Amino acid sequence: MTAYRLLALDMDGTLLTDDKLITKEAAHWIRLAEEAGVTVMFATGRGMQTAGSFWEELDLLSPMVLLNGAEIWEGPGRLHERTFLSREDIRKLHELAVVSGARFWGYSVESLTGSKHWSDEMFDRDWMKFGIHHQEIDVIEPLREKVRSWGHLEVTRSADTNMEISVRGVSKASGVKKVCGLLGITMDQVMAVGDQHNDMELIRAAGLGIAMGNADEALKRAADGVTDTNERNGVAKAIQKYIFQLDPSESQAG
Structure with a gap:
């Protein structure tokens, strides 16, 4: 059984290809992770206006951290909190x-x-x-x-x-910590995947922080590991390697 109970995914440059699509391989391995008892969520700078359709596409019922932590959802249609600028x-x-x-x-x-x-x-x-x-x-x-x-x-x-x-104090990391509280788990049970500076705090705070192959070089240095790029199914390969302990080169989507 995997040590990680929550998989927090950035979207642009991470889960999404450059054409803003979720590949069938990523969707396949996300479903397998959920079937294995891992909660899969977005931790993104996007708001509901541009993230909601992907939530529906993957048929996720999990919490979501949007707007870099300024908006947190417990699940579809269930707002947890919003933090407003003055x-x-x-x-x-x-x-x-x-x-x-x-x-x-x-x-x-x-x-x-x-x-x-x-x-x-x-x-x-x-x-x-x-x-x-x-x-x-x-x-x-x-x-x-x-x-x-x-x-x-x-x-x-x-x-x-x-x-x-x-x-100040609002970030993807602060949002995911609040989701952990909702789920009754701790940050060391979180695997996070991202590619940019706004993922830095979360990558450092998670039990396992993984940078994309196309990630900012500073994020790669801060991460516990580096997967492939967003154009080469980096998220799918990270799930295979770190959640299922499989060799991504030997695994294919069903």
């Missing part, structure tokens, strides 16, 4: 993005709204995560440092050219 911070982040000529977006309960559709009405909504993107590293990195200097926000990234902001 409206003052949303105004400051919006201004920072506009002045810098950066693209931005936010996740509220009502919507995923980007730069093109932002209006004054948006400042009256409650936002769980705000993102800023700029193609120039020399622009986005100082923006990250500026927001970090405010001292009360969590700043991470899912690509070198973006930043994702939530309330």
Whole structure:
């Protein structure tokens, strides 16, 4: 029997291919893991607006950690908690993005709204995560440092050219810890798989942290192991190797 009771999967660059698909091999091994008693969940920067269809596709009834931990679900249709940024911070982040000529977006309960559709009405909504993107590293990195200097926000990234902001202390790791509490297990019983900086804390906190073959190099160094890339069924191979103790080169999807 596997030592891991919970499998926490990042989505983009991890479970999903570059075309934003779940391969039949990944779906197959996720089903086998669940049949073996492992709870399989997402731990993603996505919100329900863009993650919900994949939850349904895999027919998962498990908890989910969305928006880098700002939204936690106990299961389909059962919200556990949401953590909102202050409206003052949303105004400051919006201004920072506009002045810098950066693209931005936010996740509220009502919507995923980007730069093109932002209006004054948006400042009256409650936002769980705000993102800023700029193609120039020399622009986005100082923006990250500026927001970090405010001292009360969590700043991470899912690509070198973006930043994702939530309330300080809110992360994928904090969300998965709360899911562990719901399930009556501990973090050493968690296997986590990811590819980017916003997976770092979770990869370090999990009993087993696995980086994708296409992962950020810093994440690979922090991880307990490295699997194949998202284009070469890295998640399926990680499940085979670490949950079922199989050699992925000798196993095929049914």
